[in-house]
Amino acid sequence: MSTPTVNPPQQNKAKAPRVVAELGRPETPEETAARKAENSRKHRAKQTINNLVLSLAATLGLVIVIVLIVPRSDKPIERAVDWSSVAAELQPTVDVTLVDPALPAGWTANSTELSTDKAGITSWYIALISPEKQYLGIHQGIDTDASWLAAKLDGNSPVSTAVIDGVSWDVYSNPKPADERGLFHYALVTEAGPSTIVLLGEAGPEVFDSVATELAPDVRAAQEDAR
Secondary structure: OOOOOOOOOOOOOOOOOOEEOOOOEEOOHHHHHHHHHHHHHHHHHHHHHHHHHHHHHHHHHHHHHHHHHOOOOOOOOOOOOOHHHHHHHHHHHOOOOOOOOOOOOOOEEEEEEEEEOOOOOEEEEEEEEOOOOOEEEEEEEEOOOHHHHHHHOOOOOOOEEEEEOOEEEEEEEOOOOHHHOOOOOEEEEEEEOOEEEEEEEOOOHHHHHHHHHHHHHHHHHHHOOOO
16 A cells, blocks of 8 residues: 655745836835825826816806807997086086086987096097987097197198187088098087187087087186186
8 A cells, every 4th residue: 555645735935026117126015005195196186187177168168058049239339428427526626617518319428538648638528429320529628738639630720610609619620531530520629718629520510510509608618717
């Protein structure tokens, strides 16, 4: 009877730690934990960026939809300004009478301003829009010089004079071709005390005459202002 051969138990060989190329040696447990933590952080950061991109894309898509469905108009938005209220509010700040025409229904203003330019000249401005949607600006300069008026009228000289409701006005007409005149087609200018009052715009002479008529009481009051 043969004796069975008993093989000695095999020894489990421990797996050698992985050598990290950057280190040239195996990682320590602390380095392994740090590497895994860093990988987790990078993964979370990537997910955050992806979520942000998706959120921005969704928001942009919503904006595009809103733009497409909201009705739009090609007509410019008109802003009405109560020039009389503005004039009354500013009047205590100056020593001259600020002109304030009482115009009939249909007239509007889209801008008013009391300003002082680099030369120290203060002026009151009303941008009027006629019922026919034509611009007519009122400029009232205080203690002006020749250059102030020349700048308003492109250096042109008066072509005639007109007396409107007792007030004498110099009449100006822009000699340039119609498509080169800008907003200055026609103008009326008068002196009233320390004020130089300019009506300038693209409306016809009859429209200017109507505004000058409404301005006459203010012009006469301004004539009494002390220089």
